[in-house]
Amino acid sequence: MWEQIRSNRLRSAVLVVFMGVLLLAIGYVVGLYFLGSALGGLAIAAIVWAVMGLLAFFQGDSILLSVSGARKISKADNPQLYNVVEEMTIASGLPKVPDVYIINDPALNAFATGRDADKAAVAITSGLLEKLNRDELQGVIAHEIGHVKNRDVLLMTISAVMLGAIVIISWYTTRVMFWSGGRRSDRRSGGDGGGSIQAILMILGLVLLILAPIFAQLIYLAISRKREYLADASSALYTRYPEGLASALEKLGNSNTQVKAANQATAPMYTINPFAKKRAVNDWMSTHPPVSERVRILRGMGGNSFADYEKAYEQMHKGHGIVPKSALNQNATAQ
């Protein structure tokens, strides 16, 4: 499991660098275009990112939980739920039992927050709590604990902040450009020979501004879906009973009540996408893989280890693995 976290960290680092480069490129273009100095644009990008990042880092959990209207419970309020969380904490080897929250909402969902294992929290809607039996509840909680254990919350927070910064900057810039009618004339004094090259660069910059948010979103979604599969695999590993999560997912998939408090930014934190209605979800534009597919993989598992999940996944996807190699080797089960 430590190997898995390490490979996760490496990939998060690559992702952060990549999105960061995208962000800086946008800042550069904006600076060149509006301020006449690339450095100024870079500074703006860095400031937007830093403010959003600090906010998410220190307030993200409480914002998310208060937006969702979650209520923290102790063991006396719901012994079974609390016990299940404790059981999964033990099974995953987390150092501390996460805080447990209940969201008063008939919709069926659950999510995990917390940038590291010590500050983690899991939340579940009252509707889901009523619908699930003990084994299914265990599967869902194990999935959420899997997110905590795999450091998904941190990864997704960082990338959501990056995505947000990119979207905000490019949105405002393109709006301002639209209103001011494009390039300002006093910026034309670029010299005699450099004129056409500069124009090409400008167009390239414009294209970048328009494409960057889309590109960033796609990276973000792809990573989000990947983490969902990994959390499913973790759930099977911890409970040694993939059927629990599979049957819970089926119940989730059949419901059509949406989570009231969910919005696009908090969507990736949930067990299933709160916005996916009954229609077939477009694969590329979804934070979560289709429920039916996740159920089929879980039911296709021959055992309970990561290797078994990998095998079941490959059978559906013709050779594309999902679990990192290093995690496969390290997560053999003893019995």
Added chain:
Amino acid sequence: MLIGLWIVLGIIVLLLFFFIAIYNGLVGLRNQVKNAWAQIDVQLKRRYDLIPNLVETVKGYAKHEREVFENVTKARNMAQAASASNAAERGKLEGELSSALTRLLAVAEAYPDLKANQNFLALQEELTSTENKISFSRQFYNDTVLRYNNQTQMFPSNIVAGMAGFKAAEFFEVTVPEEKNAPKVSFT
């Protein structure tokens, strides 16, 4: 001549670094094994604490099942007394306690008044959860032992393990034949 000396020195330093890295890795894993074992201990103790309460509650409704109560109490005391012995011995005694408990709860099924008792229901959830926690902590312990043992036996870390005296750890198995298929107590 001097260059050759430097190369030899470089190789020695490199080997030393490898040695240190592997050694530290082994120490980390061994500590994880110890920690995981302590987790099992916590849960087993919790079970010892729950049992007298449970027996008292069931007794109030099912006075005639004296033998079942005695068996549970005896198994509990034996398991508790053996809490310092090795994994294999403990596994056997804990397995016997588990099956005695299963019988006690099966007896309770026959008394509708008892099954409606709030106190009993709360105890039953506690016991179910504690049984689960025992098996999950055992599962985590055994997975950790597997990783640790692999490191002590695989090349090249087995060389370091042999030199520094890292011994393979023992798996914790609950060894009662009738219990093997039903590690979870589930009442719905």
